[in-house]
Amino acid sequence: MKFHPVYLLLLVPFVALLWVPFYDRAEPSLMGIPFFYWYQMAWTLLGAACTWPVYRHEERARQKEAGK
């Protein structure tokens, strides 16, 4: 698979979750859950959302390959 900028999306969760001081705080809380927790919980789904476009890209590339 050749490089395509869409692959950079796979790095986003690493930046979002490994830069801990950014989210290491209690406020703003959501429904009583401190920021530290709901932020990371949100990334379980956001992480998958980052992978989705990469998946689509690879599927398209594969179809093109097969169509040749």
Next chain:
Amino acid sequence: MSAHPIAIAIFLVLFVLVSCLGFVATRWRKADLHSVHEWGLGGRSFGTIITWFLLGGDLYTAYTFIAVPAAIFGTGAIGFFAVPFTILIYPILFLCFPRLWAVAHRHGYVTAADFVKGRFGSRTLSLAIALTGIAAIIPYVALQLVGMQVVFAGLGIPSTFAGIPNLPVIIAFAVLAAYTYSSGLRGTALTAVVKDLLIYATVLTAIVVIPAQLGGYGKVFGSIAPKMLVLPHGSDTSLGATFTYASLALGSALALFLYPHSLTGILSSSSSSAIRKNAILLPTYSLALALLALLGFMAIAAGIKAMPEYASGFGAFGNNFAIPALFLHMFPSWFVGLAFAAIAIGALVPASIMAIASGNLFTRNIYKAFIAPDCSPRQEARAAKLASLAVKLFALVFVLVFPTKAAIQLQLLGGVWICQTLPSVLLALYTRWFHPVGLLAGWAAGTVSGSVMAWQLGLASNVYPLHLFGLTIPCYAAVLALLLNLAVTVVVTLVMNAVSPNRTDETVPADYLA
């Protein structure tokens, strides 16, 4: 502790039903189970959905579901690192493992060590990878049995029956061993489906009912000491707990798919596309894990530690008893039976895959590579089955003979060890520049240094405070060991490539695409 008859009855019914399913599985997608590919990889036939259940049941073990909330219960925010850890595994799964699946499919590799042998033509390096895998996985199996012991204690099942100590866990072990032996990965996959449905039912109920009974999430978190809820920031002299948190998440994420049981789950899928899809679908388990982790705080808010009826459980299992105690405190007996069955069956699934994976490693990379090179496929499968039995037996004896602490400590070491196979397996998917002697030297340097660090910490922690230029860097030992491993690998490779370059490689670039 008093027995809970209704809970025990529900528990037993579910446990027996699922065990039967494990045996029936021999007939599912019927094939000749006298081959390693069929017994040990389910014929590489599992589609997206079965792979989802299988990997979900495999990666999120019963012990995880007990230990992660327990860590939160005991130490607060730092225990939550399991959540970023289980998020970061998926970009790695998506990017790297379809390549491994493809090359394994092309060449019939069953284990990571098979791939390493094909890629570098080195039996010694392959043996090192196989031994690391087996050594890392035995304490992991042992912890699953510990998870079962916790549940049995929670149900009030006496640990000694008819004068035989530890009879319940021995029976559970026998069930596990028998169905793994007879149906292999098929049995595990079917039980995984039931286990996951039970786990999801339990989690969803728990996260709605328990906070409601405790007066809502706001009240739960309000009753926790604010210091426990966040990590202390670093200072001028130390990078602090926030760095530790990141290093634990990253190091664990890098290591997870190098574990033999993860790889077995991946290689059993029918296409690389099933793996890619699962990299998007599996994070639902991480969300479930995060919600379960919060139960640790709810256990604090409910004040279960001070309740005399749970004192003996905490005495025997420490904080690992927090979640069983919370469930006993909050739920009616029948639901406790269901939840505990979910946990116990949740222990069977990964324990079974782990045993199968180590059986595969033994038969492929030790038995066939060194002992009986000309063995028939039938003998090969037999050796795998017997080895998986031996691994389980070893884990059982370990749990019965040594204190629980020993299994936890060894599992901690196992995480450090398995991380050291990263250059030989993961990086080798992209380049064969590395020289096998370099990889072996790096592996040895990483394994020894990692073990020494863990030893210096009294095996009580895996966070090593590295002192560098007046700065303290509290880092996950596996990451530090891996850095040393990489440095040694590169230096020795440079030397070896100049002296005697290695040209053995049975794979070609096209093998990695699928």
